[in-house]
Amino acid sequence: MVIDSASNKKIKLMESLRLRKHREREGLFRIEGVRLAEMAAESGWELRFGLYTAELLEKERGRQLLAGLRERCPLYEISAPLGKKVAATDTPQGIFLAATQQKTDLSELAGGGQSGRKQDGAEQPLFVVLDGVQDPGNAGTIIRTADAVDATAVILTKGSVDVFGDKVVRATMGSLFHLPIVADVSAAEVAAFAEAADCQLLATALDALAKPHFAVDFRRGSLIAFGNEGNGVSEALLRAAAKVYIPMYGRAESLNVGVSSAVVLYEAVRQRRFC
Incomplete structure (x- = not known):
């Protein structure tokens, strides 16, 4: 099916999903x-519908992607101008998917991540x-790093960025589809969960007792916890x-939180897998 009108409901819906309030409502x-569409197609996440431009069909990779997506959701061809209209990037690649937000509740992680990824041994x-x-x-970088170290899940407290925003999704490079993510949790809930799961609760901080x-x-x-x-x-x-804390010996005042997460999480990897 071809969509050629900017007033089409699918076009308007895809545009509206740029805003958090519309993402949450829908x-x-x-x-x-x-690449993200390929990873979404390989995941178990529900895809509602997709939009693509004719230019995507000119490449073998694009044809293979659409063949796989047709088994997952309805697809609609749109013109290149409409592709630019719905795009959130300066150089769109001609494929846009509307996917269902897959949310995990903190209670589902009880017992050390029963609904998360299986831990080795x-x-x-x-x-x-x-x-x-x-x-x-x-x-997005922290979620991607968490995926790389085979973390059980990622938990976001209230006031954190919307994990389903365009920029976050792109920054995860597909890791969003690989591990459970819990959002809008209070500090008290995090502390209670750590105690219930019999886990130590750690926080990065420049503190005399750290x-x-x-x-x-x-x-x-x-x-x-990274702040x-x-x-x-x-x-x-x-x-x-x-x-x-992460020791620093030069003149830098601090490390970017994405860098800090990688330093700490790979120390956990070193201890868990190489000691």
Whole structure:
């Protein structure tokens, strides 16, 4: 089927999903670009519908992608100008999907991630907490790093960026589809969950009582909180957590939160898999 009108309901819906209020109302989000669409097609996430331009059919990769997507959801061809109209990028690749937001409740992770990814052998769960992280690039990078280290799940506290926003989805590079993500959780709920799951709650902080990150035993079940770009981890969460820091010996005042997450999480990998 071909859509040739900018007033078409599918076009208007895809455009509206740029805004958080519409994503939340519809329970949908946008997936844009060939690689992300390929990963979405391979995932178990529900796809509502897709829009594509004729230019996508000129490439073998595009034809293969559409063949796979036709088994997953209705597809509609649109013109290149309409493709630019609905795009969130400067150089759209001619494929746009509306997908159902797949949300996980904190209670579903009880027992160390029963609805998360299976952990190797006796390995303990590893939860990554984004506490008020608001930059889409940072949030996407941390989710991607959490996926790389085989974390059990990612938990976002209230006030964090919308994980289903265009920029966050692109920054995850498909890792959004690979692990459970819990959003809009309070600091109190994070602390209660850590206790119920028998996990240590850790928070990155420059504090006199903080331990160097390599002095912490990450072989235990752990929740590791990374804080807001400007203010760090919230006081409410700091009061409930043991504090860790990354030693720095040059003149830099701090590390980007995305970098910090990689440093700490790969220390957990080193301890869990190489010690």
